[in-house]
Amino acid sequence: MGTVVADLGPATSGRLLDAxxxxxxxxxxxxxxxWTVTAVDPDAQMLQVGRRMCDGLPIHWVRSALPRTALRDGAFDAVVANFVVNNLPDPLAATRELTRLVRPGGLVAVTAWVSDRTAHIALIEEAFRRAGLPAPRRRLPPEVDFERTVEGLAxxxxxxxxxxLRSRELTWDWTISWDDLWAGLLAALGAPYLALDANVRDDVREALRRRAGALEVGGTVHVPTVAAYVLARR
Structure with a gap:
């Protein structure tokens, strides 16, 4: 996500939170x-992988979660939440926590999937249709939710x-192996998928595999991706 970080400007000795x-x-x-970076995630395994991949870099790793991180008010010059708020049960509370954590005048960069134009969501929905099942959807109370568009994120x-300050769509081809794509899709499907009969689960997986095969080039799946992006100031 070089575009998002580059938009924050030169770091000098700035403090950045990756929420x-x-x-x-x-x-x-x-x-x-x-940047001097603090990286926060609720998943200990993710943090362990992050530490290994970023070995030697000035990053402080913290196990914590939005919307209550226990970090101090205004501790950061910039805060980034990359595809986070759209996955939480209370996006409004999570974004207000980002506001609390950035200093007055500091920058907050947020990205979210554009729901009706995201290819990996289309993969899930098509697979469930082929299996004769309704695709799982999570509806949030409107008072805490937002429209999955650039305008909605703003x-x-x-x-x-x-x-x-800036709001626009980001587009790129997401390249990933089938095994890694399936692992991510399985995490997204979660309990509704695991509750299905084993034969139905196999049908769903096979339908996804066939659909992903149409996007495969040289053994790698190329997924056209669209996201909403907002850069804001406190």
Whole structure:
């Protein structure tokens, strides 16, 4: 996510929070650009992988989760939440926590999947249709949710007392092996998939494999990807 980190400007001695860091993609990019990075994630295994992949970089790893991180108010010059708030049960509370954590005048960069144009979501929905099942959907209360568009993400920032400076779509081809793609899709499907009969689960997986095969080039799946991106100031 070089575009997102580059938009934050030169780091000098700035402090950056990667909220929901996963394996540290943003943290690694930011540390390489000179930021002093704190990387936060609730998953201990993700943090372990991140530490290994970012060995030697000035990154402080913390096991914690939005919307309550226990980090101090205004501790950071910049905060990045990369594909995090769209996966949480209360996106509004999570984004307001980002506001609390950045200093007055600091920057917050947020990305989220554009739901109706995301190819990996289409993979899930098509597989369930082929298996004769309704695709699992999670509906959140409207007072805490946001529209999965650039405009919706910008509105979420405003509701969280942030001032959007830039908002646009990001597009790229996500390249991934089938095994890694399946692992991610399985995590997204979660309990509804595991509750299915074993034969149905096999049908769903095979349908996904066939659909992903149409996107495969040289053994790698190329998934056209669209995301919403907002850069805002506190």
């Amino acid at each position: 929901g860091c996963g394996t540290g993609t943003v943290a690694r990019e930011a540390a390489g650009r000179g 509105s979420l920032a405003q509701r969280s007392e942030l001032q959007p």
